[in-house]
Amino acid sequence: VENIGPRCTYKEDFKRILLPAVYSFVFLLGLPLNAAVILKIWKARPNLSRNNIYMLNLATADFLYVMSLPLLIYNYASHDYWPFGELACKLVRFQFYSNLHGSILFLTCISIQRYVGICHPLATWHKQGGRRLAWCICGGVWLVVVALCAPTFHFASTGIQRNRTVCYDLSRPEHSLDYYPYGMALTCLGFLLPFMGVVVCYCRMACFLCRPVSYQGVSVATGEKRDKAVRMIIIVVAVFCISFLPFHLTKTMYLLVRTLPKAPCEMRNLFSVIYKSTRPFASMNSVLDPILFYFTQPRYRKSTRRFMLKVTTLKDKEREREREVKNMLMKESA
Template sequence: MEWDNGTIQTQGSPPTTCIYREDFKRLLLPPVYSVVLVAGLPLNLCVIAQICTSRRALTRTAVYTLNLALADLLYACSLPLLIYNYAQGDHWPFGDLACRLVRFLFYANLHGSILFLTCISFQRYLGICHPLAPWHKRGGRRAAWLVCGAVWLVVTAQCLPTAIFAATGIQRNRTVCYDLSPPALAARYMPYGMALTVIGFLLPFAALLACYCCLARRLCRQDGPAGPVAQERRGKAARMAVVVAAAFAISFLPFHITKTAYLAVRSTSGVSCPVLETFAAAYKGTRPFASANSVLDPILFYFTLHKFRRRPHELMQKLTAKWQRQGG
């Protein structure tokens, strides 16, 4: 995963022969990724199954949630390779193509989740602040599916360079799968990594904050519609705001802060190996938080969407009845 386990240092360039003590990765990452796999796979499958079995009542928010669960599911399917890799002390025996695919899936899930959460937030903002606007009421589910298609295209275009920069290499007589880039491409990766942070995180985060600032102002006003239905909509919007803020605070913000700092430090001349090691450890230590998003999404949305809270055992009853009919 890490190019900085041992490379060449040149005059006036950042030190790249640093030998990092990264035993914490073997202790931290395999257990965390195992939990994400064991919990995230069935949870996201349940979300997908429940949404698909209730397609007649499919809302725009449910369409975005379905695509969010698909992104999380794809990432969870790639975790067994990473679990083996880190359990073996950064040994990657699965080949260069699998290395590039795994790195691409991580960043595609990360930035896809950010954009789908932003779409959900914007949809909630429209429903509360502009419920009667004709441009909001037109389109319906078809418009939501078109937006999701556009999001997948944008995410693929954003994250495709990660599959180009990622590669396998030899470190300490073993094959490793570089995470960001091989050492020879560190300087070239820097502008792309910074651009990905700005376009893939900061801009959606700013849009999300703007939506929720307007939404909070509207919810605090006393001249809005009254009644139990209006109160339920306001409560749902408030819960969604808290959920998305929690997802960004726990999963996305620490990872992007440490990743940006690490990219800046490793591209700066004259930085000592202990400083580089500290920033590298901070960045790699926040990767589990980003991965945990695949578990947080279905859990948090289960408590915020009424559809997910309402009699979840009905889905199991339907599936059991279907299996019984097939078996009979």
Template sequence: MEWDNGTGQALGLPPTTCVYSENFKQLLLPPVYSAVLAAGLPLNICVITQICTSRRALTRTAVYTLNLALADLLYACSLPLLIYNYAQGDHWPFGDFACRLVRFLFYANLHGSILFLTCISFQRYLGICHPLAPWHKRGGRRAAWLVCVAVWLAVTTQCLPTAIFAATGIQRNRTVCYDLSPPALATHYMPYGMALTVIGFLLPFAALLACYCLLARRLCRQDGPAEPVAQERRGKAARMAVVVAAAFAISFLPFHITKTAYLAVRSTPGVPCTVLEAFAAAYKGTRPFASANSVLDPILFYFTQKKFRRRPHELLQKLTAKWQRQGR
């Protein structure tokens, strides 16, 4: 049994004295984070390498995907610290700055991924529903890079308070790294946490749903062009819609639902300890789903970009042919 490092205090009341077990974190999080690190690090490096070496094919969607992979790569680099922390039973020996940085990188990756996926979806909507609009043609890659700069600024502004609220503390004679905030700041964190969910998830999610509803309506119409190129673009857009919707459903939706519920419950006076423990376990149990986003994003890239999907196969064929010639 251990103190919950996310439990807060109710308004006007002393901190909660609830004590409950979080042994599941030691069993669940290290192997999941290790798998995300082992898969996400090489996959995102491959995505970045392929996009950077294919400048002629650097479309606006590729620019957004490149920034998405950079966000995932930064998060993957922070995972070794979390793996060690949870493998040692929630013991954080790396100092206060590293604690704040790791928590910031998690939420920056989370909300950066949401915004970049929304940009990709909006770009796909414009390409299918307004392909000839002059305001769509204007700007090109330069406009995409400006959008990416704006996204990074927005993400940094949104998530910087997570680095302020996150901190280390002492519990049961060991140092811990608080995920949301120390218990004494729980009620102060509540408005920020809710605002982050609304601005950083609900609004982009609503925009993405609107894009895909309009896109689905256009794809279902039978009066569009029937040329093979047009049909291929429609099929590509449909695949993109399905995969991005799946990424949101798997990675982002469960995490934000359980986090919002947990924030509300832990800030409510008089909640029984068993109820608080259940909501805390549900929230912390969905963190791996949010982390899996770092693996799903590069899979999304290869699934929807045929020209990049061909390149590893072509490279493998060239290497095989070279080895065969040398062996003769």
């Protein structure tokens, strides 16, 4: 229960079931999936494409965030009890927002890269710099993410509620007005602007891919490139619709209501429940991002199929051996 104002309390019993369940799911799937993506890309590092460089950084951000989830699972399963100290509270909140906005920015980089490759296939300006430029862009993204999320170390903190130590997500209730300008700026710079860029890129790509294969004497894209681009559009749109858009809409409404001094407790509680119900799904991008890599990398899909084929073949051979052993034992006993 979170105290807001002298008389208003938030009833958040739903968090004890929803958040541990979703975070456990994300941890169990996100940890091996992102580790597999990192290892797969790292093995091919002498010949990394620019797209894979962005994917490597995206998977790294997701992996670091997933590693912090056990603390949150324990926290919410223990009725919001936070025994890990002030610094751990600030780090966990920073990891959440840095992963969230890092994922948004790296997905934006991937989308722009794909847009340029599809809509401007003959241009050479975007090929100058190659992998070195891609690494510099990734370094710039990390710097922007750190700068955007650094105030989290100031606002996120522990507090005492009903004789229990808790870790505040946004800020202490008494700092709601101070947090509001930063929260709105973070939403605009870390989500709205990149989202608008992604929408423009994909609208242009959709128009371009709807053209005939040869348009005005210029080859638009091969069938494989078209399929790869369509798959990426579908998955990235799904990531934004599931993880990013609902979270930022409900967070904006919650921040606004939280700063209204005359807002009734029922309204505050309603928007708190709506916002905090979408918050765990913002972490679902740590599971969806590796799926993006899988469906946009034909070689990775082929190697996965080969691995699965080997596993099933080994199982079939083992079963066949077991049958032979059973038959031999039956003959000997007869």
